[in-house]
Amino acid sequence: KAGVTQTPRYLIKTRGQQVTLSCSPISGHRSVSWYQQTPGQGLQFLFEYFSETQRNKGNFPGRFSGRQFSNSRSEMNVSTLELGDSALYLCASSYDRYYGYTFGSGTRLTVV
Amino acid sequence: EDQVTQSPEALRLQEGESSSLNCSYTVSGLRGLFWYRQDPGKGPEFLFTLYSAGEEKEKERLKATLTKKESFLHITAPKPEDSATYLCAVMDSNYQLIWGAGTKLIIKP
Numbered sequence: 001k002a003g004v005t006q007t008p009r010y011l012i013k014t015r016g017q018q019v020t021l022s023c024s025p026i027s028g029h030r031s032v033s034w035y036q037q038t039p040g041q042g043l044q045f046l047f048e049y050f051s052e053t054q055r056n057k058g059n060f061p062g063r064f065s066g067r068q069f070s071n072s073r074s075e076m077n078v079s080t081l082e083l084g085d086s087a088l089y090l091c092a093s094s095y096d097r098y099y100g101y102t103f104g105s106g107t108r109l110t111v112v
Numbered sequence: 113e114d115q116v117t118q119s120p121e122a123l124r125l126q127e128g129e130s131s132s133l134n135c136s137y138t139v140s141g142l143r144g145l146f147w148y149r150q151d152p153g154k155g156p157e158f159l160f161t162l163y164s165a166g167e168e169k170e171k172e173r174l175k176a177t178l179t180k181k182e183s184f185l186h187i188t189a190p191k192p193e194d195s196a197t198y199l200c201a202v203m204d205s206n207y208q209l210i211w212g213a214g215t216k217l218i219i220k221p
């Protein structure tokens with residue numbers, strides 16, 4: 001079956017701009033989570049959506065937001081980009097919390 | 113504060129040389145512990161979930177165990193294709209996953 005699809009794979013943006021990343025979960029998975037991965041901080045949880053509702057949120061500023069659509073596809077948005085936002089953004093989906101999450105290959109965001 | 117610590121940071125082994133990776137944690141209300149492997153340029157790949165102390169799970173050359181304070185990932189007779197970064201994560205009482213920094217495993221042929 002198809003895996004988790006993230007688009008785009010690579011993105012270069014200028015400081016101050018905004019960006020939207022997209023994630024298509026595995027069919028039937030209702031839970032979608034987003035993570036930021038950097039060499040210094042490792043994997044850090046951004047937020048989780050379940051049936052279009054944000055169920056959990058990590059410790060990131062309000063510039064980071066997300067949403068989930070009725071077909072479980074999800075988007076995350078980062079406004080007013082900063083250099084420190086450069087990272088690999090990973091989306092993961094699961095049937096529900098206690099099951100292992102399946103990750104996409106990520107979107108590599110570079111802010112210049 | 114909830115915390116996950118993995119050791120060692122990096123491990124080099126010869127093909128066939130068995131070893132163990134450690135994941136120690138302090139978390140309030142552990143709901144589960146997860147092991148993943150991550151290859152360069154890819155997202156983490158799910159390996160195991162452990163829910164309670166004493167639980168063990170196996171998959172090919174990998175075996176994961178759990179105690180009240182730590183988990184071990186035992187690798188038996190590893191092959192070069194087992195080279196990857198192995199990540200441990202714990203789910204806390206708020207259902208958030210807290211991740212360790214990972215162990216980079218290199219298996220030399």
